[in-house]
């Protein structure tokens with residue numbers, strides 16, 4: 114009898130042991146197994162970083178998507194994307210400094226005005242880290258190349274669009290992303306250059322949107338209040354045109370204002386289609402990202418790279434929006 118109960122005890126202990134081992138393996142596997150490995154993080158040899166102007170901005174997400182396309186087409190490289198939470202030059206410079214100190218294989222960043230940027234690019238270069246500017250250039254720095262729009266020319270296109278589409282005297286209010294952004298200054302300079310020989314068109318004032326839609330609506334509100342004679346509003350960064358339409362809808366829904374926007378985010382194109390925005394100046398952020406990453410890989414291969422690579426920009430009006438729709 115005693116013998117039988119001992120056998121039972123052994124059998125039950127063996128069963129408990131097997132259940133525990135199975136449980137340990139199963140839950141251990143669940144805990145440490147990652148269903149989807151983060152793409153490209155495992156077997157890469159080169160680590161690159163994209164520093165955008167602001168987190169969660171639609172335009173910068175297109176740049177990132179373009180850059181990731183090039184990454185996906187090449188093995189062994191990994192691209193991290195970082196940005197200040199809200200557009201802020203000092204924070205971007207701090208991120209750039211930290212990234213250089215980390216010792217990555219290359220950095221693609223928006224160019225920022227001032228000595229500090231130039232110094233940091235020099236520091237990166239001394240450490241063998243190639244730095245490319247995207248979207249805004251700093252020509253006096255040791256960046257290896259700039260990939261993006263010719264922003265002075267884009268400003269001239271804004272002028273051309275106003276000149277072509279209006280007939281009488283125009284008083285222009287400008288909604289800018291940020292006055293301390295290089296591309297905004299270049300676009301403004303191009304716009305001024307484009308209208309200088311035309312005395313029918315006069316700029317009355319400008320205001321920052323801080324590259325947000327709500328900021329653009331508020332800037333519109335302030336501009337119209339301060340200069341009620343405004344007949345034309347131009348938006349100089351990606352969300353400004355949409356914000357201008359919001360702002361006008363609030364403050365002067367029946368006022369006839371000619372609007373030129375910037376960039377081809379889907380909502381801007383819809384507003385052109387609806388006749389609320391007359392035209393926009395296109396940029397190609399995806400192409401910027403794609404090209405920038407390609408240039409980075411060329412540098413890695415020690416190939417020659419152009420110092421300035423301009424991506425396309427053109428005036429997009431209602432007819433062009435239709436064409437683009439049909440091409441899809």
Ligand code: BGC
Pocket residue numbers: 166170172248290294296324349350351352375376
């Ligand atoms: C500019 C970017 C800016 C973005 C804001 C674009 O037109 O080129 O510098 O960050 O607008 O949404």
